[in-house]
Amino acid sequence: MKKFSVVIPVYNRPEEIQELLESLTSQTFQNFEVLIIEDGSINKADKIAAEFATRLDLKYFYKENTGQGFSRNYGFERASGDYFIVFDSDAVIPPKYFETVDKYLTHTPLDAFGGPDAASPDFSPLQKAISYSMTSIFTTGGIRGKKKGVGNFQPRSFNMGISRQTFEKTGGFAKRDMGEDVEFSLRMQSLGLKVGLIEEAFVYHKRRGDFRAFFKQVFSFGRTRxxxxxxxxxxxxxxxxxxxxxxxxxxxxxxxxxxxxxxxxxxxxxxxxxxxxxxxxxxxxxxxxxxxxxxxxxxxxxxxxxxxxxxxxxxxxxx
Incomplete structure (x- = not known):
């Protein structure tokens, strides 16, 4: 049976991680561990992590700030799983996520993979609108996780997985932040690794809470490209x-x-x-x-x- 290691970098957002951890307790497939990497935060998530330590196989690490890319590498180095899964701290994971991934990898082995993001039915109207904007064929060409989209699929850090061998071969993320997942995905493809989309392995991704914060986020995305x-x-x-x-x-x-x-x-x-x-x-x-x-x-x-x-x-x- 495959074991998964979930690596979650956190920086001054303890309130976000609670809902993510709660969703992980409801998984139908249980053979996974969770590593929370506190990236030099002042507002720490240690108390929330402690609340879930009896409900999940969970490890909490605090380190100096090095950015989310290198924080994920820090977690990979300490993980015990066969596959390393990366989620953003503002994601919520459907109950059958790991069951879906495990079944898919059993009949279609991949070196790296990812899945789409979606809006949960209980999201606010604004969150649903922003999620629509970020996933619609009319705005992104479907490149964020749709099988029939435009261009080759590139896993993103809100929902990405790699094998242990892939980490050992690539060294993981090469940038601390700002497009580190795009660079990593392209590098894996250039090395000839098998990278694929698991369409049914979606996550609910909560977007920025208002249009001002959303604007700042996408402005950064434009610069990063x-x-x-x-x-x-x-x-x-x-x-x-x-x-x-x-x-x-x-x-x-x-x-x-x-x-x-x-x-x-x-x-x-x-x-x-x-x-x-x-x-x-x-x-x-x-x-x-x-x-x-x-x-x-x-x-x-x-x-x-x-x-x-x-x-x-x-x-x-x-x-």
């Missing part, structure tokens, strides 16, 4: 420029109103169709038009935030 170029020149794909093109297009529409009306009307028509697609798709998916309108706002926050971060790092690179 450019910064990662130095690790892999082929990391930039056409789809990654879509938010920047969208942002520039939105900024040009009022200019066209003053200078060239045909372009203004064409741009407004395209935006209207795009807005209706998102509104209808989200409203039907959630059976709630209010979430549909929130999703429309979330999509603009995501695309403009990511686009501005992308353009900032492209035109005014960090030193």
């Amino acid at each position: 450019i910064l990662l170029k130095k690790y892999n020149p082929d990391i930039l794909k056409l789809i990654h420029a879509f938010p920047a093109v969208f942002t520039i297009g939105c900024l040009l529409i009022p200019v066209f109103y003053l200078t060239f009306k045909p372009f203004f009307y064409a741009g407004m028509s395209i935006l209207l169709i795009y807005n209706l697609l998102i509104l209808l798709d989200s409203s039907l998916k959630h059976k709630n038009i209010y979430i549909g309108f929130l999703s429309l706002v979330a999509v603009y926050v995501q695309l403009v935030g990511y686009g501005l971060g992308f353009l900032k790092e492209l035109l005014l690179p960090s030193k």
Whole structure:
């Protein structure tokens, strides 16, 4: 029987980890351990970890701050499992997650894998809207965990697993933060390792609590995409420029109103169709038009935030 080691880096977010740990106590497959890596936090999660020590095979480690990527490596070095699983501290794990992964790996061995993220039925309307924005084919091309999406699947750190042998071969994460999971996924693929999507192994991923925090997060994602170029020149794909093109297009529409009306009307028509697609798709998916309108706002926050971060790092690179 395979054993899994769950490695969870935490930095000043003890309130998030409680729900994650609670979800792990309900797993139908029990052969796993949990390693909580406290990454130099001031606001520690040690008391919450202690509460679950009798309900889970749990180990708690406190260390100086080195970033989430290297904190995961720290956990891998101390793990006893055959496979290492990485979750973000704001994830909630469905009861059959490990049962699903174990069955899949039994008939389809993989060196590394990941699964999609989804919105739990008990998420708030805002959380559902942000989750829709981050997973919709209309915003990301389905590259965050859909079998029929655009581009090769790249596991992300909110739901990623690697074999012990993969860690020994690669050394794990090479960056402390900001795109460390993307770099790691691309490096594993470049080494010829077998990386795959387990579509049924989804997690519920709670997004940032308001649009301001969400904007800051996606702005960082946009910057990171450019910064990662130095690790892999082929990391930039056409789809990654879509938010920047969208942002520039939105900024040009009022200019066209003053200078060239045909372009203004064409741009407004395209935006209207795009807005209706998102509104209808989200409203039907959630059976709630209010979430549909929130999703429309979330999509603009995501695309403009990511686009501005992308353009900032492209035109005014960090030193």
